[in-house]
Amino acid sequence: MWCKPYLNTRKATEMSRHTAVVFAYHSVGVRCIKTLLARGVQIALVVTHEDNPAETIWFESVVDLCKEHGIETITPSDPAAPELMERIKQIAPDYIFSFYYRHMLPTALLELAKRGAYNLHGSLLPKYRGRVPVNWAVLHGETETGATLHEMAAKPDAGGIIAQTAVPILPDDTAFEVFGKLTVAAEQILWFALPSVLDGSAKVLANDLSKGSYFGGRKPEDGRIDWSLPAQQVYNLHRAVAPPYPGAFTEMAGNTYVIGKARLVTKLTSNNTANLPQGLSVVDNVIFGGCGDGRALHIIELLMNGKVVSASSLQQQLAAQ
Structure with missing residues:
Protein backbone atom coordinates (compact mmCIF):
# COMPACT_ATOMS: atom_id res chain seq x y z
CA MET A 1 0.00 0.00 0.00
CA GLY A 216 46.21 39.29 -18.83
CA GLY A 217 47.82 35.92 -19.42
CA ARG A 218 51.51 35.14 -19.08
CA LYS A 219 53.88 33.48 -21.54
CA PRO A 220 57.02 31.42 -20.81
CA GLU A 221 59.12 34.35 -22.11
CA ASP A 222 57.78 36.44 -19.24
CA GLY A 223 59.93 34.31 -16.93
CA ARG A 224 63.18 35.86 -18.19
CA ILE A 225 65.21 37.17 -15.23
CA ASP A 226 66.49 40.75 -15.13
CA TRP A 227 69.35 40.46 -12.64
CA SER A 228 69.57 44.25 -12.33
CA LEU A 229 66.32 44.22 -10.34
CA PRO A 230 66.29 43.99 -6.52
CA ALA A 231 66.62 40.44 -5.17
CA GLN A 232 63.10 40.41 -3.74
CA GLN A 233 61.61 41.08 -7.18
CA VAL A 234 63.74 38.37 -8.79
CA TYR A 235 62.73 35.98 -6.02
CA ASN A 236 59.05 36.84 -6.51
CA LEU A 237 59.39 36.07 -10.22
CA HIS A 238 60.92 32.69 -9.39
CA ARG A 239 58.13 31.91 -6.93
CA ALA A 240 55.45 32.99 -9.40
CA VAL A 241 56.60 30.72 -12.23
CA ALA A 242 58.54 27.95 -10.43
CA PRO A 243 57.97 24.38 -11.69
CA PRO A 244 55.56 22.89 -12.62
CA TYR A 245 55.16 26.24 -14.37
CA PRO A 246 57.85 26.97 -17.01
CA GLY A 247 60.19 28.61 -14.49
CA ALA A 248 62.29 31.77 -14.22
CA PHE A 249 65.23 31.51 -16.60
CA THR A 250 68.48 33.20 -17.54
CA GLU A 251 70.89 32.81 -20.42
CA MET A 252 74.61 32.66 -19.74
CA ALA A 253 77.60 31.08 -21.46
CA GLY A 254 75.41 30.19 -24.41
CA ASN A 255 73.06 28.11 -22.27
CA THR A 256 69.55 28.61 -20.85
CA TYR A 257 69.23 27.90 -17.14
CA VAL A 258 65.94 27.55 -15.26
CA ILE A 259 65.71 28.03 -11.50
CA GLY A 260 64.04 24.96 -10.01
CA LYS A 261 64.36 25.85 -6.32
CA ALA A 262 65.76 28.90 -4.59
CA ARG A 263 65.71 30.95 -1.40
CA LEU A 264 66.32 34.62 -0.85
CA VAL A 265 69.59 35.18 1.00
CA THR A 266 68.58 37.16 4.07
CA LYS A 267 72.03 37.83 5.50
CA LEU A 268 75.05 38.81 3.44
CA THR A 269 78.47 37.77 4.67
CA SER A 270 81.89 38.72 3.36
CA ASN A 271 82.71 35.05 2.90
CA ASN A 272 80.07 34.00 0.37
CA THR A 273 77.72 36.58 -1.14
CA ALA A 274 79.34 39.97 -0.72
CA ASN A 275 80.16 41.76 -3.98
CA LEU A 276 78.70 39.08 -6.21
CA PRO A 277 78.33 40.02 -9.88
CA GLN A 278 74.84 40.22 -11.30
CA GLY A 279 73.73 36.85 -12.63
CA LEU A 280 74.82 33.31 -11.85
CA SER A 281 77.99 32.58 -9.95
CA VAL A 282 79.47 29.84 -7.78
CA VAL A 283 80.99 30.46 -4.35
CA ASP A 284 82.27 27.65 -2.13
CA ASN A 285 80.47 25.09 -4.31
CA VAL A 286 77.14 26.92 -3.88
CA ILE A 287 75.20 28.54 -6.72
CA PHE A 288 74.04 32.12 -6.25
CA GLY A 289 72.18 34.64 -8.36
CA GLY A 290 73.46 38.14 -7.79
CA CYS A 291 70.91 40.96 -8.07
CA GLY A 292 70.95 44.70 -8.64
CA ASP A 293 70.64 45.71 -5.00
CA GLY A 294 73.69 43.71 -3.92
CA ARG A 295 71.61 40.91 -2.45
CA ALA A 296 71.37 37.40 -3.88
CA LEU A 297 69.33 34.25 -4.33
CA HIS A 298 70.71 30.96 -3.07
CA ILE A 299 69.86 28.67 -5.97
CA ILE A 300 69.19 25.23 -4.55
CA GLU A 301 68.30 23.60 -7.86
CA LEU A 302 69.37 24.85 -11.28
CA LEU A 303 68.14 23.13 -14.43
CA MET A 304 69.36 23.00 -18.02
CA ASN A 305 67.29 21.05 -20.55
CA GLY A 306 65.32 19.60 -17.65
CA LYS A 307 68.41 18.20 -15.91
CA VAL A 308 70.01 19.39 -12.66
CA VAL A 309 73.22 21.37 -13.09
CA SER A 310 75.76 20.90 -10.30
CA ALA A 311 77.75 23.79 -8.87
CA SER A 312 81.02 22.37 -10.21
CA SER A 313 79.57 21.89 -13.69
CA LEU A 314 78.22 25.44 -13.73
CA GLN A 315 81.55 26.80 -12.56
CA GLN A 316 83.25 25.09 -15.49
CA GLN A 317 80.67 26.42 -17.95
CA LEU A 318 81.01 29.98 -16.64
CA ALA A 319 84.82 29.78 -16.76
CA ALA A 320 84.66 28.69 -20.40
CA GLN A 321 82.67 31.71 -21.60
Missing part, protein backbone atom coordinates in the same frame (compact mmCIF):
# COMPACT_ATOMS: atom_id res chain seq x y z
CA TRP A 2 2.84 2.44 0.78
CA CYS A 3 5.10 1.61 -2.18
CA LYS A 4 3.33 3.69 -4.81
CA PRO A 5 3.26 7.02 -2.91
CA TYR A 6 6.88 6.46 -1.88
CA LEU A 7 7.93 6.05 -5.50
CA ASN A 8 5.93 9.09 -6.54
CA THR A 9 7.53 11.16 -3.80
CA ARG A 10 10.99 10.07 -4.85
CA LYS A 11 10.23 10.87 -8.49
CA ALA A 12 8.96 14.30 -7.53
CA THR A 13 12.11 14.92 -5.49
CA GLU A 14 14.34 13.91 -8.38
CA MET A 15 12.42 16.14 -10.76
CA SER A 16 12.83 19.08 -8.37
CA ARG A 17 16.60 18.77 -8.25
CA HIS A 18 18.52 21.73 -9.53
CA THR A 19 20.12 21.17 -12.93
CA ALA A 20 23.35 22.72 -14.10
CA VAL A 21 25.70 22.97 -17.04
CA VAL A 22 29.27 23.28 -15.82
CA PHE A 23 32.28 24.77 -17.59
CA ALA A 24 35.34 23.43 -15.77
CA TYR A 25 39.01 22.59 -15.93
CA HIS A 26 41.95 22.01 -13.59
CA SER A 27 41.91 20.79 -9.98
CA VAL A 28 39.50 23.56 -8.98
CA GLY A 29 37.08 22.24 -11.59
CA VAL A 30 37.37 18.72 -10.19
CA ARG A 31 36.81 19.74 -6.56
CA CYS A 32 33.90 22.05 -7.40
CA ILE A 33 32.12 19.44 -9.54
CA LYS A 34 32.43 17.02 -6.62
CA THR A 35 30.95 19.68 -4.35
CA LEU A 36 27.98 20.28 -6.66
CA LEU A 37 27.28 16.56 -6.72
CA ALA A 38 27.56 16.32 -2.95
CA ARG A 39 25.02 19.15 -2.63
CA GLY A 40 22.57 17.31 -4.87
CA VAL A 41 22.95 19.39 -8.04
CA GLN A 42 22.19 17.40 -11.19
CA ILE A 43 24.93 18.11 -13.74
CA ALA A 44 23.52 17.64 -17.24
CA LEU A 45 26.70 18.50 -19.16
CA VAL A 46 30.31 19.49 -18.49
CA VAL A 47 32.18 21.65 -20.98
CA THR A 48 35.95 21.44 -20.59
CA HIS A 49 39.23 21.73 -22.51
CA GLU A 50 41.39 19.23 -24.31
CA ASP A 51 44.76 18.99 -22.60
CA ASN A 52 47.51 20.85 -24.44
CA PRO A 53 50.39 18.43 -25.18
CA ALA A 54 52.84 21.34 -24.88
CA GLU A 55 51.66 22.07 -21.32
CA THR A 56 52.80 20.27 -18.18
CA ILE A 57 49.62 18.64 -16.85
CA TRP A 58 50.19 18.60 -13.10
CA PHE A 59 46.54 19.04 -12.11
CA GLU A 60 43.52 16.74 -11.81
CA SER A 61 41.41 15.77 -14.81
CA VAL A 62 37.79 16.94 -15.15
CA VAL A 63 37.24 14.41 -17.94
CA ASP A 64 38.39 11.48 -15.78
CA LEU A 65 36.12 12.57 -12.93
CA CYS A 66 33.10 12.86 -15.21
CA LYS A 67 33.75 9.40 -16.65
CA GLU A 68 33.61 8.00 -13.12
CA HIS A 69 30.23 9.66 -12.52
CA GLY A 70 28.73 9.06 -15.95
CA ILE A 71 28.55 12.77 -16.78
CA GLU A 72 28.84 13.74 -20.42
CA THR A 73 31.76 16.00 -21.34
CA ILE A 74 32.45 17.97 -24.50
CA THR A 75 35.47 20.08 -25.50
CA PRO A 76 34.41 22.75 -27.99
CA SER A 77 37.11 25.22 -28.98
CA ASP A 78 34.66 28.13 -28.87
CA PRO A 79 32.05 28.50 -26.09
CA ALA A 80 30.12 30.86 -28.37
CA ALA A 81 29.64 28.20 -31.06
CA PRO A 82 25.98 28.08 -32.22
CA GLU A 83 25.76 24.30 -31.73
CA LEU A 84 26.81 24.65 -28.09
CA MET A 85 24.31 27.43 -27.54
CA GLU A 86 21.56 25.25 -28.99
CA ARG A 87 22.59 22.28 -26.87
CA ILE A 88 22.44 24.30 -23.65
CA LYS A 89 19.15 25.86 -24.72
CA GLN A 90 17.69 22.35 -25.02
CA ILE A 91 18.98 21.42 -21.57
CA ALA A 92 17.45 24.61 -20.12
CA PRO A 93 19.60 24.46 -16.96
CA ASP A 94 18.71 26.20 -13.74
CA TYR A 95 22.35 27.23 -13.34
CA ILE A 96 25.55 27.64 -15.27
CA PHE A 97 28.79 27.35 -13.29
CA SER A 98 32.33 28.09 -14.41
CA PHE A 99 35.26 26.66 -12.45
CA TYR A 100 38.65 27.60 -13.90
CA TYR A 101 37.37 27.34 -17.46
CA ARG A 102 39.79 29.34 -19.60
CA HIS A 103 37.42 31.16 -21.97
CA MET A 104 34.99 33.99 -21.38
CA LEU A 105 31.37 32.89 -21.70
CA PRO A 106 29.20 35.12 -23.91
CA THR A 107 26.30 36.96 -22.34
CA ALA A 108 23.80 35.17 -24.58
CA LEU A 109 24.98 31.85 -23.15
CA LEU A 110 24.80 33.07 -19.55
CA GLU A 111 21.20 34.13 -20.11
CA LEU A 112 20.25 30.50 -20.80
CA ALA A 113 20.61 29.76 -17.07
CA LYS A 114 17.14 30.20 -15.58
CA ARG A 115 18.33 30.93 -12.03
CA GLY A 116 21.81 32.33 -12.43
CA ALA A 117 25.34 31.92 -13.76
CA TYR A 118 28.29 31.83 -11.34
CA ASN A 119 32.07 31.73 -11.61
CA LEU A 120 34.76 30.74 -9.12
CA HIS A 121 37.77 33.07 -9.46
CA GLY A 122 41.18 32.64 -7.84
CA SER A 123 41.59 36.04 -6.20
CA LEU A 124 39.92 38.37 -3.75
CA LEU A 125 37.90 40.36 -6.26
CA PRO A 126 38.01 43.04 -7.42
CA LYS A 127 41.80 42.57 -7.16
CA TYR A 128 43.53 40.47 -9.83
CA ARG A 129 40.67 40.09 -12.26
CA GLY A 130 41.59 38.27 -15.47
CA ARG A 131 44.04 35.49 -16.22
CA VAL A 132 46.39 33.49 -13.92
CA PRO A 133 45.56 35.54 -10.79
CA VAL A 134 47.61 33.35 -8.45
CA ASN A 135 50.80 33.87 -10.44
CA TRP A 136 50.26 37.63 -10.61
CA ALA A 137 49.60 37.86 -6.87
CA VAL A 138 52.83 36.02 -6.03
CA LEU A 139 54.77 38.07 -8.59
CA HIS A 140 53.61 41.29 -6.94
CA GLY A 141 54.64 40.12 -3.48
CA GLU A 142 51.14 39.88 -2.01
CA THR A 143 50.88 38.35 1.46
CA GLU A 144 47.38 36.99 0.86
CA THR A 145 44.98 36.16 -1.91
CA GLY A 146 41.84 34.07 -2.02
CA ALA A 147 38.91 32.70 -3.97
CA THR A 148 35.67 34.42 -4.91
CA LEU A 149 32.30 33.03 -6.00
CA HIS A 150 30.57 35.68 -8.08
CA GLU A 151 27.87 36.23 -10.65
CA MET A 152 29.07 36.17 -14.25
CA ALA A 153 28.70 39.30 -16.33
CA ALA A 154 29.73 40.63 -19.74
CA LYS A 155 33.11 41.80 -18.39
CA PRO A 156 35.52 39.25 -16.89
CA ASP A 157 35.20 38.71 -13.13
CA ALA A 158 32.95 41.75 -12.86
CA GLY A 159 29.68 40.36 -11.45
CA GLY A 160 28.32 40.69 -7.94
CA ILE A 161 30.17 38.82 -5.18
CA ILE A 162 28.47 35.92 -3.38
CA ALA A 163 31.29 34.79 -1.08
CA GLN A 164 35.06 35.05 -0.56
CA THR A 165 37.71 33.21 1.41
CA ALA A 166 41.27 34.49 1.95
CA VAL A 167 44.41 32.34 2.10
CA PRO A 168 47.91 33.44 3.15
CA ILE A 169 50.87 33.69 0.80
CA LEU A 170 53.88 32.89 2.95
CA PRO A 171 57.26 34.50 2.10
CA ASP A 172 58.63 31.38 0.40
CA ASP A 173 55.40 30.05 -1.13
CA THR A 174 55.45 29.31 -4.84
CA ALA A 175 52.40 29.83 -7.03
CA PHE A 176 51.98 26.04 -7.13
CA GLU A 177 51.74 25.92 -3.34
CA VAL A 178 49.31 28.83 -3.23
CA PHE A 179 47.16 27.18 -5.88
CA GLY A 180 46.83 24.16 -3.61
CA LYS A 181 45.47 26.41 -0.87
CA LEU A 182 43.04 28.04 -3.31
CA THR A 183 41.73 24.67 -4.44
CA VAL A 184 40.69 23.95 -0.86
CA ALA A 185 39.29 27.47 -0.45
CA ALA A 186 37.22 27.09 -3.63
CA GLU A 187 35.67 23.88 -2.34
CA GLN A 188 34.88 25.49 1.01
CA ILE A 189 33.29 28.57 -0.55
CA LEU A 190 31.09 26.53 -2.84
CA TRP A 191 30.06 24.10 -0.11
CA PHE A 192 28.93 26.83 2.27
CA ALA A 193 27.46 29.21 -0.34
CA LEU A 194 25.50 26.70 -2.42
CA PRO A 195 22.49 26.31 -0.11
CA SER A 196 21.72 30.04 -0.26
CA VAL A 197 22.39 30.15 -4.01
CA LEU A 198 20.03 27.25 -4.64
CA ASP A 199 17.20 28.58 -2.46
CA GLY A 200 17.55 32.11 -3.79
CA SER A 201 18.53 33.74 -0.51
CA ALA A 202 22.16 34.53 -1.34
CA LYS A 203 23.16 38.11 -0.64
CA VAL A 204 25.09 39.77 -3.45
CA LEU A 205 27.83 42.26 -2.62
CA ALA A 206 29.00 44.96 -5.00
CA ASN A 207 32.13 44.22 -7.02
CA ASP A 208 33.66 47.71 -7.27
CA LEU A 209 36.03 47.45 -10.23
CA SER A 210 37.49 50.89 -9.51
CA LYS A 211 39.14 49.40 -6.41
CA GLY A 212 40.63 46.43 -8.23
CA SER A 213 43.03 45.44 -10.98
CA TYR A 214 43.01 43.44 -14.21
CA PHE A 215 45.82 41.31 -15.64
Whole structure:
Protein backbone atom coordinates (compact mmCIF):
# COMPACT_ATOMS: atom_id res chain seq x y z
CA MET A 1 0.00 0.00 0.00
CA TRP A 2 2.84 2.44 0.78
CA CYS A 3 5.10 1.61 -2.18
CA LYS A 4 3.33 3.69 -4.81
CA PRO A 5 3.26 7.02 -2.91
CA TYR A 6 6.88 6.46 -1.88
CA LEU A 7 7.93 6.05 -5.50
CA ASN A 8 5.93 9.09 -6.54
CA THR A 9 7.53 11.16 -3.80
CA ARG A 10 10.99 10.07 -4.85
CA LYS A 11 10.23 10.87 -8.49
CA ALA A 12 8.96 14.30 -7.53
CA THR A 13 12.11 14.92 -5.49
CA GLU A 14 14.34 13.91 -8.38
CA MET A 15 12.42 16.14 -10.76
CA SER A 16 12.83 19.08 -8.37
CA ARG A 17 16.60 18.77 -8.25
CA HIS A 18 18.52 21.73 -9.53
CA THR A 19 20.12 21.17 -12.93
CA ALA A 20 23.35 22.72 -14.10
CA VAL A 21 25.70 22.97 -17.04
CA VAL A 22 29.27 23.28 -15.82
CA PHE A 23 32.28 24.77 -17.59
CA ALA A 24 35.34 23.43 -15.77
CA TYR A 25 39.01 22.59 -15.93
CA HIS A 26 41.95 22.01 -13.59
CA SER A 27 41.91 20.79 -9.98
CA VAL A 28 39.50 23.56 -8.98
CA GLY A 29 37.08 22.24 -11.59
CA VAL A 30 37.37 18.72 -10.19
CA ARG A 31 36.81 19.74 -6.56
CA CYS A 32 33.90 22.05 -7.40
CA ILE A 33 32.12 19.44 -9.54
CA LYS A 34 32.43 17.02 -6.62
CA THR A 35 30.95 19.68 -4.35
CA LEU A 36 27.98 20.28 -6.66
CA LEU A 37 27.28 16.56 -6.72
CA ALA A 38 27.56 16.32 -2.95
CA ARG A 39 25.02 19.15 -2.63
CA GLY A 40 22.57 17.31 -4.87
CA VAL A 41 22.95 19.39 -8.04
CA GLN A 42 22.19 17.40 -11.19
CA ILE A 43 24.93 18.11 -13.74
CA ALA A 44 23.52 17.64 -17.24
CA LEU A 45 26.70 18.50 -19.16
CA VAL A 46 30.31 19.49 -18.49
CA VAL A 47 32.18 21.65 -20.98
CA THR A 48 35.95 21.44 -20.59
CA HIS A 49 39.23 21.73 -22.51
CA GLU A 50 41.39 19.23 -24.31
CA ASP A 51 44.76 18.99 -22.60
CA ASN A 52 47.51 20.85 -24.44
CA PRO A 53 50.39 18.43 -25.18
CA ALA A 54 52.84 21.34 -24.88
CA GLU A 55 51.66 22.07 -21.32
CA THR A 56 52.80 20.27 -18.18
CA ILE A 57 49.62 18.64 -16.85
CA TRP A 58 50.19 18.60 -13.10
CA PHE A 59 46.54 19.04 -12.11
CA GLU A 60 43.52 16.74 -11.81
CA SER A 61 41.41 15.77 -14.81
CA VAL A 62 37.79 16.94 -15.15
CA VAL A 63 37.24 14.41 -17.94
CA ASP A 64 38.39 11.48 -15.78
CA LEU A 65 36.12 12.57 -12.93
CA CYS A 66 33.10 12.86 -15.21
CA LYS A 67 33.75 9.40 -16.65
CA GLU A 68 33.61 8.00 -13.12
CA HIS A 69 30.23 9.66 -12.52
CA GLY A 70 28.73 9.06 -15.95
CA ILE A 71 28.55 12.77 -16.78
CA GLU A 72 28.84 13.74 -20.42
CA THR A 73 31.76 16.00 -21.34
CA ILE A 74 32.45 17.97 -24.50
CA THR A 75 35.47 20.08 -25.50
CA PRO A 76 34.41 22.75 -27.99
CA SER A 77 37.11 25.22 -28.98
CA ASP A 78 34.66 28.13 -28.87
CA PRO A 79 32.05 28.50 -26.09
CA ALA A 80 30.12 30.86 -28.37
CA ALA A 81 29.64 28.20 -31.06
CA PRO A 82 25.98 28.08 -32.22
CA GLU A 83 25.76 24.30 -31.73
CA LEU A 84 26.81 24.65 -28.09
CA MET A 85 24.31 27.43 -27.54
CA GLU A 86 21.56 25.25 -28.99
CA ARG A 87 22.59 22.28 -26.87
CA ILE A 88 22.44 24.30 -23.65
CA LYS A 89 19.15 25.86 -24.72
CA GLN A 90 17.69 22.35 -25.02
CA ILE A 91 18.98 21.42 -21.57
CA ALA A 92 17.45 24.61 -20.12
CA PRO A 93 19.60 24.46 -16.96
CA ASP A 94 18.71 26.20 -13.74
CA TYR A 95 22.35 27.23 -13.34
CA ILE A 96 25.55 27.64 -15.27
CA PHE A 97 28.79 27.35 -13.29
CA SER A 98 32.33 28.09 -14.41
CA PHE A 99 35.26 26.66 -12.45
CA TYR A 100 38.65 27.60 -13.90
CA TYR A 101 37.37 27.34 -17.46
CA ARG A 102 39.79 29.34 -19.60
CA HIS A 103 37.42 31.16 -21.97
CA MET A 104 34.99 33.99 -21.38
CA LEU A 105 31.37 32.89 -21.70
CA PRO A 106 29.20 35.12 -23.91
CA THR A 107 26.30 36.96 -22.34
CA ALA A 108 23.80 35.17 -24.58
CA LEU A 109 24.98 31.85 -23.15
CA LEU A 110 24.80 33.07 -19.55
CA GLU A 111 21.20 34.13 -20.11
CA LEU A 112 20.25 30.50 -20.80
CA ALA A 113 20.61 29.76 -17.07
CA LYS A 114 17.14 30.20 -15.58
CA ARG A 115 18.33 30.93 -12.03
CA GLY A 116 21.81 32.33 -12.43
CA ALA A 117 25.34 31.92 -13.76
CA TYR A 118 28.29 31.83 -11.34
CA ASN A 119 32.07 31.73 -11.61
CA LEU A 120 34.76 30.74 -9.12
CA HIS A 121 37.77 33.07 -9.46
CA GLY A 122 41.18 32.64 -7.84
CA SER A 123 41.59 36.04 -6.20
CA LEU A 124 39.92 38.37 -3.75
CA LEU A 125 37.90 40.36 -6.26
CA PRO A 126 38.01 43.04 -7.42
CA LYS A 127 41.80 42.57 -7.16
CA TYR A 128 43.53 40.47 -9.83
CA ARG A 129 40.67 40.09 -12.26
CA GLY A 130 41.59 38.27 -15.47
CA ARG A 131 44.04 35.49 -16.22
CA VAL A 132 46.39 33.49 -13.92
CA PRO A 133 45.56 35.54 -10.79
CA VAL A 134 47.61 33.35 -8.45
CA ASN A 135 50.80 33.87 -10.44
CA TRP A 136 50.26 37.63 -10.61
CA ALA A 137 49.60 37.86 -6.87
CA VAL A 138 52.83 36.02 -6.03
CA LEU A 139 54.77 38.07 -8.59
CA HIS A 140 53.61 41.29 -6.94
CA GLY A 141 54.64 40.12 -3.48
CA GLU A 142 51.14 39.88 -2.01
CA THR A 143 50.88 38.35 1.46
CA GLU A 144 47.38 36.99 0.86
CA THR A 145 44.98 36.16 -1.91
CA GLY A 146 41.84 34.07 -2.02
CA ALA A 147 38.91 32.70 -3.97
CA THR A 148 35.67 34.42 -4.91
CA LEU A 149 32.30 33.03 -6.00
CA HIS A 150 30.57 35.68 -8.08
CA GLU A 151 27.87 36.23 -10.65
CA MET A 152 29.07 36.17 -14.25
CA ALA A 153 28.70 39.30 -16.33
CA ALA A 154 29.73 40.63 -19.74
CA LYS A 155 33.11 41.80 -18.39
CA PRO A 156 35.52 39.25 -16.89
CA ASP A 157 35.20 38.71 -13.13
CA ALA A 158 32.95 41.75 -12.86
CA GLY A 159 29.68 40.36 -11.45
CA GLY A 160 28.32 40.69 -7.94
CA ILE A 161 30.17 38.82 -5.18
CA ILE A 162 28.47 35.92 -3.38
CA ALA A 163 31.29 34.79 -1.08
CA GLN A 164 35.06 35.05 -0.56
CA THR A 165 37.71 33.21 1.41
CA ALA A 166 41.27 34.49 1.95
CA VAL A 167 44.41 32.34 2.10
CA PRO A 168 47.91 33.44 3.15
CA ILE A 169 50.87 33.69 0.80
CA LEU A 170 53.88 32.89 2.95
CA PRO A 171 57.26 34.50 2.10
CA ASP A 172 58.63 31.38 0.40
CA ASP A 173 55.40 30.05 -1.13
CA THR A 174 55.45 29.31 -4.84
CA ALA A 175 52.40 29.83 -7.03
CA PHE A 176 51.98 26.04 -7.13
CA GLU A 177 51.74 25.92 -3.34
CA VAL A 178 49.31 28.83 -3.23
CA PHE A 179 47.16 27.18 -5.88
CA GLY A 180 46.83 24.16 -3.61
CA LYS A 181 45.47 26.41 -0.87
CA LEU A 182 43.04 28.04 -3.31
CA THR A 183 41.73 24.67 -4.44
CA VAL A 184 40.69 23.95 -0.86
CA ALA A 185 39.29 27.47 -0.45
CA ALA A 186 37.22 27.09 -3.63
CA GLU A 187 35.67 23.88 -2.34
CA GLN A 188 34.88 25.49 1.01
CA ILE A 189 33.29 28.57 -0.55
CA LEU A 190 31.09 26.53 -2.84
CA TRP A 191 30.06 24.10 -0.11
CA PHE A 192 28.93 26.83 2.27
CA ALA A 193 27.46 29.21 -0.34
CA LEU A 194 25.50 26.70 -2.42
CA PRO A 195 22.49 26.31 -0.11
CA SER A 196 21.72 30.04 -0.26
CA VAL A 197 22.39 30.15 -4.01
CA LEU A 198 20.03 27.25 -4.64
CA ASP A 199 17.20 28.58 -2.46
CA GLY A 200 17.55 32.11 -3.79
CA SER A 201 18.53 33.74 -0.51
CA ALA A 202 22.16 34.53 -1.34
CA LYS A 203 23.16 38.11 -0.64
CA VAL A 204 25.09 39.77 -3.45
CA LEU A 205 27.83 42.26 -2.62
CA ALA A 206 29.00 44.96 -5.00
CA ASN A 207 32.13 44.22 -7.02
CA ASP A 208 33.66 47.71 -7.27
CA LEU A 209 36.03 47.45 -10.23
CA SER A 210 37.49 50.89 -9.51
CA LYS A 211 39.14 49.40 -6.41
CA GLY A 212 40.63 46.43 -8.23
CA SER A 213 43.03 45.44 -10.98
CA TYR A 214 43.01 43.44 -14.21
CA PHE A 215 45.82 41.31 -15.64
CA GLY A 216 46.21 39.29 -18.83
CA GLY A 217 47.82 35.92 -19.42
CA ARG A 218 51.51 35.14 -19.08
CA LYS A 219 53.88 33.48 -21.54
CA PRO A 220 57.02 31.42 -20.81
CA GLU A 221 59.12 34.35 -22.11
CA ASP A 222 57.78 36.44 -19.24
CA GLY A 223 59.93 34.31 -16.93
CA ARG A 224 63.18 35.86 -18.19
CA ILE A 225 65.21 37.17 -15.23
CA ASP A 226 66.49 40.75 -15.13
CA TRP A 227 69.35 40.46 -12.64
CA SER A 228 69.57 44.25 -12.33
CA LEU A 229 66.32 44.22 -10.34
CA PRO A 230 66.29 43.99 -6.52
CA ALA A 231 66.62 40.44 -5.17
CA GLN A 232 63.10 40.41 -3.74
CA GLN A 233 61.61 41.08 -7.18
CA VAL A 234 63.74 38.37 -8.79
CA TYR A 235 62.73 35.98 -6.02
CA ASN A 236 59.05 36.84 -6.51
CA LEU A 237 59.39 36.07 -10.22
CA HIS A 238 60.92 32.69 -9.39
CA ARG A 239 58.13 31.91 -6.93
CA ALA A 240 55.45 32.99 -9.40
CA VAL A 241 56.60 30.72 -12.23
CA ALA A 242 58.54 27.95 -10.43
CA PRO A 243 57.97 24.38 -11.69
CA PRO A 244 55.56 22.89 -12.62
CA TYR A 245 55.16 26.24 -14.37
CA PRO A 246 57.85 26.97 -17.01
CA GLY A 247 60.19 28.61 -14.49
CA ALA A 248 62.29 31.77 -14.22
CA PHE A 249 65.23 31.51 -16.60
CA THR A 250 68.48 33.20 -17.54
CA GLU A 251 70.89 32.81 -20.42
CA MET A 252 74.61 32.66 -19.74
CA ALA A 253 77.60 31.08 -21.46
CA GLY A 254 75.41 30.19 -24.41
CA ASN A 255 73.06 28.11 -22.27
CA THR A 256 69.55 28.61 -20.85
CA TYR A 257 69.23 27.90 -17.14
CA VAL A 258 65.94 27.55 -15.26
CA ILE A 259 65.71 28.03 -11.50
CA GLY A 260 64.04 24.96 -10.01
CA LYS A 261 64.36 25.85 -6.32
CA ALA A 262 65.76 28.90 -4.59
CA ARG A 263 65.71 30.95 -1.40
CA LEU A 264 66.32 34.62 -0.85
CA VAL A 265 69.59 35.18 1.00
CA THR A 266 68.58 37.16 4.07
CA LYS A 267 72.03 37.83 5.50
CA LEU A 268 75.05 38.81 3.44
CA THR A 269 78.47 37.77 4.67
CA SER A 270 81.89 38.72 3.36
CA ASN A 271 82.71 35.05 2.90
CA ASN A 272 80.07 34.00 0.37
CA THR A 273 77.72 36.58 -1.14
CA ALA A 274 79.34 39.97 -0.72
CA ASN A 275 80.16 41.76 -3.98
CA LEU A 276 78.70 39.08 -6.21
CA PRO A 277 78.33 40.02 -9.88
CA GLN A 278 74.84 40.22 -11.30
CA GLY A 279 73.73 36.85 -12.63
CA LEU A 280 74.82 33.31 -11.85
CA SER A 281 77.99 32.58 -9.95
CA VAL A 282 79.47 29.84 -7.78
CA VAL A 283 80.99 30.46 -4.35
CA ASP A 284 82.27 27.65 -2.13
CA ASN A 285 80.47 25.09 -4.31
CA VAL A 286 77.14 26.92 -3.88
CA ILE A 287 75.20 28.54 -6.72
CA PHE A 288 74.04 32.12 -6.25
CA GLY A 289 72.18 34.64 -8.36
CA GLY A 290 73.46 38.14 -7.79
CA CYS A 291 70.91 40.96 -8.07
CA GLY A 292 70.95 44.70 -8.64
CA ASP A 293 70.64 45.71 -5.00
CA GLY A 294 73.69 43.71 -3.92
CA ARG A 295 71.61 40.91 -2.45
CA ALA A 296 71.37 37.40 -3.88
CA LEU A 297 69.33 34.25 -4.33
CA HIS A 298 70.71 30.96 -3.07
CA ILE A 299 69.86 28.67 -5.97
CA ILE A 300 69.19 25.23 -4.55
CA GLU A 301 68.30 23.60 -7.86
CA LEU A 302 69.37 24.85 -11.28
CA LEU A 303 68.14 23.13 -14.43
CA MET A 304 69.36 23.00 -18.02
CA ASN A 305 67.29 21.05 -20.55
CA GLY A 306 65.32 19.60 -17.65
CA LYS A 307 68.41 18.20 -15.91
CA VAL A 308 70.01 19.39 -12.66
CA VAL A 309 73.22 21.37 -13.09
CA SER A 310 75.76 20.90 -10.30
CA ALA A 311 77.75 23.79 -8.87
CA SER A 312 81.02 22.37 -10.21
CA SER A 313 79.57 21.89 -13.69
CA LEU A 314 78.22 25.44 -13.73
CA GLN A 315 81.55 26.80 -12.56
CA GLN A 316 83.25 25.09 -15.49
CA GLN A 317 80.67 26.42 -17.95
CA LEU A 318 81.01 29.98 -16.64
CA ALA A 319 84.82 29.78 -16.76
CA ALA A 320 84.66 28.69 -20.40
CA GLN A 321 82.67 31.71 -21.60
